Amino acid sequence: MANDNMTIAQNISISTLISIGEHPLSGRPRRAEQDARAIELGLKLAADKLDSLYAGPALNTEATGVLRDYLGMGLGQIQIIDVPEYTDVTSTLLEHFSANKPDIILTGVQAEKGESSGMLPYLLAEQLNIPIVASITEIVSIDKQAGHAEVLQALPRGQRRKVKVNLPFIATVDISAPAPRQSAYGCAMRGELVVKQCDAYHKDFEQSKWHVNSAQKRPKRLKVVKAKTAADRFKAATAKVQGGAGKVIYDSKESTQEILKMLISEGII
Amino acid sequence: MSDIFRRDPRAQWIGRNRLHPLHQANSGEAKKGPSGLLRKNLHNIGFMGPNGIKRVDRSGDSNTSPLGRISAKPADLILPLHQIDEADFYIVVALDLVSARLTSHDRDTLGLAHQLANNNNAKGAVLAVAFGELKEDKLETAGIDRLIHFDSSEYHSYNPEQRCVDLYNIVNELQPKHILLPDSIHGGGDLGRRLAARLGQRVACGVWKVTDEHLLCRGAAGKTDIIRPMTTILLVLEECCEPVSETRHQSQLLPFHTTTINNSMLDQGNLSVDPNAVNLAEAGFILSGGNGIKDWPAFHLTAKTLGATEGASRVAVDDGYMPRDRQVGASGTWVTAKVYIAVGISGAVQHMQGIAQCDKVVAINSDDKCDMVKRADLSAIGDSTAILNDLRNLVQQHRAGQNHPYEGVNHGQ
Numbered sequence: 001m002a003n004d005n006m007t008i009a010q011n012i013s014i015s016t017l018i019s020i021g022e023h024p025l026s027g028r029p030r031r032a033e034q035d036a037r038a039i040e041l042g043l044k045l046a047a048d049k050l051d052s053l054y055a056g057p058a059l060n061t062e063a064t065g066v067l068r069d070y071l072g073m074g075l076g077q078i079q080i081i082d083v084p085e086y087t088d089v090t091s092t093l094l095e096h097f098s099a100n101k102p103d104i105i106l107t108g109v110q111a112e113k114g115e116s117s118g119m120l121p122y123l124l125a126e127q128l129n130i131p132i133v134a135s136i137t138e139i140v141s142i143d144k145q146a147g148h149a150e151v152l153q154a155l156p157r158g159q160r161r162k163v164k165v166n167l168p169f170i171a172t173v174d175i176s177a178p179a180p181r182q183s184a185y186g187c188a189m190r191g192e193l194v195v196k197q198c199d200a201y202h203k204d205f206e207q208s209k210w211h212v213n214s215a216q217k218r219p220k221r222l223k224v225v226k227a228k229t230a231a232d233r234f235k236a237a238t239a240k241v242q243g244g245a246g247k248v249i250y251d252s253k254e255s256t257q258e259i260l261k262m263l264i265s266e267g268i269i
Numbered sequence: 270m271s272d273i274f275r276r277d278p279r280a281q282w283i284g285r286n287r288l289h290p291l292h293q294a295n296s297g298e299a300k301k302g303p304s305g306l307l308r309k310n311l312h313n314i315g316f317m318g319p320n321g322i323k324r325v326d327r328s329g330d331s332n333t334s335p336l337g338r339i340s341a342k343p344a345d346l347i348l349p350l351h352q353i354d355e356a357d358f359y360i361v362v363a364l365d366l367v368s369a370r371l372t373s374h375d376r377d378t379l380g381l382a383h384q385l386a387n388n389n390n391a392k393g394a395v396l397a398v399a400f401g402e403l404k405e406d407k408l409e410t411a412g413i414d415r416l417i418h419f420d421s422s423e424y425h426s427y428n429p430e431q432r433c434v435d436l437y438n439i440v441n442e443l444q445p446k447h448i449l450l451p452d453s454i455h456g457g458g459d460l461g462r463r464l465a466a467r468l469g470q471r472v473a474c475g476v477w478k479v480t481d482e483h484l485l486c487r488g489a490a491g492k493t494d495i496i497r498p499m500t501t502i503l504l505v506l507e508e509c510c511e512p513v514s515e516t517r518h519q520s521q522l523l524p525f526h527t528t529t530i531n532n533s534m535l536d537q538g539n540l541s542v543d544p545n546a547v548n549l550a551e552a553g554f555i556l557s558g559g560n561g562i563k564d565w566p567a568f569h570l571t572a573k574t575l576g577a578t579e580g581a582s583r584v585a586v587d588d589g590y591m592p593r594d595r596q597v598g599a600s601g602t603w604v605t606a607k608v609y610i611a612v613g614i615s616g617a618v619q620h621m622q623g624i625a626q627c628d629k630v631v632a633i634n635s636d637d638k639c640d641m642v643k644r645a646d647l648s649a650i651g652d653s654t655a656i657l658n659d660l661r662n663l664v665q666q667h668r669a670g671q672n673h674p675y676e677g678v679n680h681g682q
Contacts, residue, residue, distance in 0.1 A: 022489065022492070024490070024491075024492060027492075110490060111489075111490070112489060112490045112492075113489050113490075114488065114489060115474075115488050115489075115495065116474075116488055116489050116490050117462075117472060117474040118458075118462060118474065119462055119465065119466065119472060119474075122462040122463055122465070122466040123466050125466065126466040126467060130533075131430065131533040131534055132463070133534065134429075134458075134459040134462075135454070135459075150537070152540065153427075154454075155454070155539070156454050156455065156551070157547070157551050157552065157553045158542060158546070158547030158548055158551050158552060158553075159539055159540075159542055160539065160540045160542055161427060161536065161537075161538070161539050161540070162536075162537040162538060162539075162540055163427065163534055163535065163536060163537060164534070164535040164537055165533060165534045165535075166533040166534075169533075176548065206471065206497075209497070209498065210495050210496060210497045211495070211496040211497075212488065212493050212494070212495050212496075213493065213494045213496070214492065214493055214494070215487060215491060215492055215493055215494050216494055218477060218508070221508050221511075224511075226514065226515070246630075246632075246642075246644075246645045246646040246647055246648055247646070247647050247648065248637055248642060248648045248650060249647070249648065249649055249650065250637075250650045250651065252649070252651045252652075252655055252656050252659055253659065255633075255647075255648075255649030255650075255651070255656060256649070256656060256659040256660045256663050257663070258647055258649070259610070259631055259647065259649065259660055260660070260663050260664060260667060262608070262629060262631065262646075262647055263575070263608065263664075264667075266607055266608050266628075266629060268553075268554050268575075268576075268607070268608055269575070269576075269664060269667065269668075
């Protein structure tokens with residue numbers, strides 16, 4: 001969008017947090033869509049110096065397969081903090097980031113598995129005491145000297161808001177960000193998975209109290225008639241729906257006037 | 270003015286002439302007769318009862334007319350006031366307020382808050398927190414007992430950090446039993462998560478059903494349902510509860526002082542987005558073309574002038590006039606536009622499925638019997654090219670008129 005006046009500082013360090021996704025229908029493990037977009041965004045800004053971090057159970061074929069898919073996007077390596085399932089990775093990640101805090105941490109808005117509350121970036125931001133920008137689609141410019149960056153935030157109906165944010169910051173990448181590049185097999189094989197064992201982790205005990213089922217279809221809201229009197233109830237039961245057919249206009253002048261009037265009343269023009 | 274009674278012969282004539290169109294309007298009340306005395310026409314008083322006997326209702330409750338009873342208007346029902354003077358506890362709701370009005374999501378959230386506040390005859394109060402402008406005219410029926418309104422100029426732009434701090438201070442001062450926010454993209458989801466991180470509490474996201482002790486939430490990005498114990502902070506989905514409809518509420522304004530913080534984020538305003546870069550599924554205004562279009566350049570020009578996202582029917586795509594990703598309908602994109610203008614589209618079933626969620630549909634078509642005209646709220650029958658050209662000119666004229674300093678009525682841009 002603003003590529004011509006893009007000012008990206010060279011020595012900027014970007015970290016992406018990735019997770020194992022899950023296809024909504026088949027349930028197969030895949031690159032998480034938003035995390036892959038975060039990597040795409042990071043690769044565009046700092047192709048060679050992008051840090052990618054995965055915290056979770058890594059030593060199974062499914063996870064390694066997906067992580068290789070991420071590697072295939074052109075990452076040199078992915079750092080893995082190996083913790084078992086149902087672990088609160090916030091403290092683990094905090095420990096990792098307190099040693100060397102990157103300028104920008106990118107991640108998806110929410111995970112595709114588990115609770116998927118989308119809380120992790122907020123907790124990290126709170127603990128690291130840095131700002132968080134939700135659902136961004138693009139980083140327009142980074143000015144490391146002045147210590148701020150400009151990002152575009154996704155709003156409903158395809159609108160975009162420009163936000164200036166101080167460095168360092170965490171940003172969650174929205175699904176409307178540019179689509180991630182394909183994974184290349186050669187890159188995936190060349191890339192390195194660096195596993196770091198982690199002994200001190202916090203198990204999420206609260207989750208063990210929950211019951212998890214596959215999602216039920218939510219009932220449609222019924223139109224309840226709240227009539228106080230019999231006459232009202234009778235009217236509600238027998239009344240025809242108003243305005244079944246729309247207005248039909250044959251005269252071209254009049255019809256364009258009507259269309260304009262509607263566009264104005266809907267707040268479009 | 271003198272007290273001399275002056276006859277109005279015309280009014281008297283109308284009073285005598287029962288067939289005169291103004292007779293009804295003029296004869297209702299007591300009139301001065303020729304001598305200046307008030308004359309009441311007794312024949313006009315009262316109404317015929319169900320068994321043919323004349324009834325006169327002097328209580329003043331019924332509105333009778335000489336011709337009989339006028340069917341009672343749906344009078345503005347005054348709902349009973351739900352009054353909480355001393356609240357035992359508070360349920361805090363932070364409102365989304367899209368374009369300064371409550372969204373339906375806000376109302377559902379307030380409905381749930383009302384339910385939680387009055388569960389098992391409890392005497393809790395719903396405290397709504399509104400940031401920025403508030404133009405809602407039906408505020409008292411929304412279910413707000415107390416209202417804290419932050420309306421200084423910095424709240425008119427995006428400042429989630431300041432809002433989070435304010436909410437945090439409110440929570441610390443009032444110690445509410447629950448904090449409810451709509452889990453929406455309008456800011457509620459973001460604010461709720463910020464608050465939860467600051468309070469260090471576990472949040473329940475995507476809550477869509479609340480029972481006494483348990484919550485039913487969507488997990489795994491909507492693929493699972495999680496049944497979990499009640500939490501303090503709830504981010505609720507739309508239609509989680511019925512909105513309040515049977516009571517009025519006080520909406521009593523509570524003063525609350527803000528502590529201004531240094532924001533590390535600065536809102537620099539919305540960008541003007543190219544309408545054709547907007548994803549068709551989330552576009553708000555779509556101009557869609559079909560087989561009936563003869564002049565495609567004029568169609569594109571009209572879309573550009575109106576600022577509409579372009580869509581197409583399957584035929585237009587198959588014929589190569591529009592790219593495949595612009596196709597609206599069952600095998601293309603399901604659109605949710607507020608206004609959808611269908612030009613030269615007769616309305617195949619598959620296309621109608623695609624536009625089922627649109628609010629207003631305008632059909633421009635040469636055939637007034639096609640299915641699109643039956644679905645449309647407004648149909649213009651005629652040559653599509655001519656109508657599009659007219660519309661384009663009219664919109665340009667309207668815009669030019671708007672910019673004129675003396676007749677400028679700005680429509681919320």
